[in-house]
Amino acid sequence: MVWGWQIAWYLFLGGLGAGATVTSLLASRAGPRVGTIERAGATLAGPAVALGTALLVFDLGMGRREPWRLVYLYLNWGSPMTWGTWILTLFIPVALLHALSITGPLPPRWERPVAPVRRAAVRARGTLKVMAGVLAVSTAIYTGVLLSAPPSFPLLGSWLLPVLFLLSALSTGMSAAVVSGYVLARHEKAEFDLCSWSRIHIGLVVMELVVLFAWLTVGAASQAGGDSVQLLVSGSLAPVFWVVVVFGGLIAPVIAHIATATNGNSQVALAGEAGVLAGGLALRYLVLLAAVPVIIGPAL
Numbered sequence: 001m002v003w004g005w006q007i008a009w010y011l012f013l014g015g016l017g018a019g020a021t022v023t024s025l026l027a028s029r030a031g032p033r034v035g036t037i038e039r040a041g042a043t044l045a046g047p048a049v050a051l052g053t054a055l056l057v058f059d060l061g062m063g064r065r066e067p068w069r070l071v072y073l074y075l076n077w078g079s080p081m082t083w084g085t086w087i088l089t090l091f092i093p094v095a096l097l098h099a100l101s102i103t104g105p106l107p108p109r110w111e112r113p114v115a116p117v118r119r120a121a122v123r124a125r126g127t128l129k130v131m132a133g134v135l136a137v138s139t140a141i142y143t144g145v146l147l148s149a150p151p152s153f154p155l156l157g158s159w160l161l162p163v164l165f166l167l168s169a170l171s172t173g174m175s176a177a178v179v180s181g182y183v184l185a186r187h188e189k190a191e192f193d194l195c196s197w198s199r200i201h202i203g204l205v206v207m208e209l210v211v212l213f214a215w216l217t218v219g220a221a222s223q224a225g226g227d228s229v230q231l232l233v234s235g236s237l238a239p240v241f242w243v244v245v246v247f248g249g250l251i252a253p254v255i256a257h258i259a260t261a262t263n264g265n266s267q268v269a270l271a272g273e274a275g276v277l278a279g280g281l282a283l284r285y286l287v288l289l290a291a292v293p294v295i296i297g298p299a300l
Contacts, residue, residue, distance in 0.1 A: 006055035011284040013052030019173015021136035033193035036184040041177030046095035091135040140169035155228040155291040160215040167208040172280035175273035198257035249279010
C-alpha cells in the first residue's frame with residue numbers, strides 16, 4: 001500500500017477543522033470575551049475539511065482519472081471509507097451553515113446572494129450547533145479509523161489510534177481557532193481572554209501525551225509494530241518525533257500555557273499554539289512513515 005503526501009495533509013486538515021468546530025461551540029458558551037474564537041473556529045472548519053477532503057479524493061487516483069466512480073464510496077456500508085464519505089459529505093455544508101449563522105455580513109457584493117441562506121441558518125442555529133458538534137467529533141475519530149482499517153500494519157490497528165487522532169484534532173483545531181481569534185480580536189480591537197483556554201488546553205495536551213505513549217507501548221508488543229515504534233523513538237525518525245512532536249507540539253505548549261495561566265502573557269501561549277500545529281502535522285506524517293510503506297513527496 002502506498003500513501004501519498006495528500007493523506008497526511010488530509011488527516012491534519014480534517015482533524016483541525018473538526019477541532020475548530022468543537023472549539024467554536026465551547027466558545028459560544030463562554031461569553032463575549034472569547035467571541036472572536038467562536039467566529040474564527042466556525043469560519044475555519046468548513047474550508048479546512050473541504051480542502052483536506054479534496055486532497056483525499058486526489059490521493060485515491062480515481063478522483064482524477066474516473067471521477068464518476070466516486071459514487072461507489074457512498075454504497076459500501078461495510079467499508080470505513082463509506083462511513084467517512086458520508087460523514088465528510090454532511091459535515092462540510094453543516095460547518096459552512098454554522099459559520100454563516102454566527103458571523104457578520106460580508107461586503108454587500110458578496111452578501112447579497114448568501115443573505116437568504118444566512119437568514120435560514122440563523123433560524124436553525126441551535127440545530128446546526130448540535131449537528132456540527134456530532135459530525136465534528138465523528139470526523140476527528142474517522143481520521144484515525146481510516147488508517148486503522150488496513151489489517152496488515154500493526155501500529156495502525158490499535159484502538160488507541162482513533163483516540164490519539166481525536167485528541168490531536170481537538171488540540172490543533174483549538175490552536176488554529178485561538179490564533180485566528182487573536183488576530184481577529186486585534187483587528188476589531190475586541191476583548192480577548194486566553195487564560196481560560198490555557199487551562200483547557202493544558203489538560204487536552206497532557207491527555208494527548210499519555211495516549212501517544214500508550215499507543216506506542218501497545219504497538220511495540222508485536223514484532224512488526226515494534227519495528228515501527230523503534231523507527232520513531234530511536235531510529236531515523238526519532239529527531240523529528242522527539243523535537244517537533246513531543247517537545248515542540250506537546251511539552252513546550254504545556255509550559256507556555258502554564259506561564260499564560262500564571263502571568264496572563266498571551267504572546268507566550270500563542271507561540272505554544274504554533275508548536276501544537278507544527279507538532280500535529282508532523283505526527284501525522286510520522287505515523288504514516290513509521291507504520292506503512294510510503295511515498296510522501298519531500299519528507300519533513
